Amino acid sequence: MSKSPSSLASDSPDGLNSILLLFICLIGVITFCTLLALLGSGMAKRTGRRKSRAEWFRGIALLSVCATIALYIWGALHVMFMESDTMREACAKAGGPEKAAQVDRYSASYLPLRFTCQIDKGGSYAAAVPGYVNPAMGIAFVLAIATGAVSVVARDQNRSTSPTVTRGR
Template sequence: MNEAPSSPASLASDSPDGLNSILLLFICLIGVIVVFTLIGLLGSGIAKRTGRRKTPAEWLGAIALLSVCATVALYIWGALHVMFMESDTMREACAKAGGEAKAAQVDRYSASYLPLRFTCRIDEGGSYDAAVPGYVNPAMGIAFVLAIATGAVSVVARDQNRPTSPTVTRGR
């Protein structure tokens, strides 16, 4: 977690972390590519299997892919809230989250990228979170757990349905 003082010169950057916003932008771009790739993979899998009934393992695999897409999309959504904070919107976000009295005492900001968090730090000690919607981290966690669970069950179901190699008997 990086911290930036609230001097006017340091608040001119596009995020509370300055150069870290470049890394976050890169992560967001990779995330968008991953989401579109997974949706394309899912679509091609559905198109390839038309005309026959889907197995439970295939349904679970599709749910796992959609859950991964949801997790990545939620992360991107929350990261964009952190990344595009400007100096005046930082102060507004702190005022909205904690009130004008607390916002007047804020002397610096910090951001955390896992879990996503934008924190307003008070000069007398203490802090409070602002800017990232409250549903992002819990929803991201639920989607991640769902992706892991359905992916694991999909692999187990696929392996159980796989035929074993037949034993070859030789005629005498």
């Protein structure tokens, strides 16, 4: 059953809960700012001495987590601000006017971030979220995990190789 363009323009995407997405973005912004403050304070209080390898990797891991969060928020904002008129335009821009005329509903996904135009004959295509967001977010996430693991290993190596100080009586 196909919908007329006037009724299509008033639809909202299936599965897109703007309040939930707004809440996710708010938590993301708070986490992003907290991690940047943590990174800044960690770098500022150690200005008098040379930073260890573990500290450098920890800083890179924190920056990578911040990049992952920032990319997610950027993509989520693209999905969140898809109003009924812009949904139609995004579908036309991504698939052309012929495909956009066949769209009967919309859907959204939070992970990976995606806004999908559903065609009435059983197909779909992605629109609205910039193509670089999900791959860049994945790379930043993998970098965060890898550098975080290396910082833990380097920290443990520093602890095991550093001489222990014992106090005599």
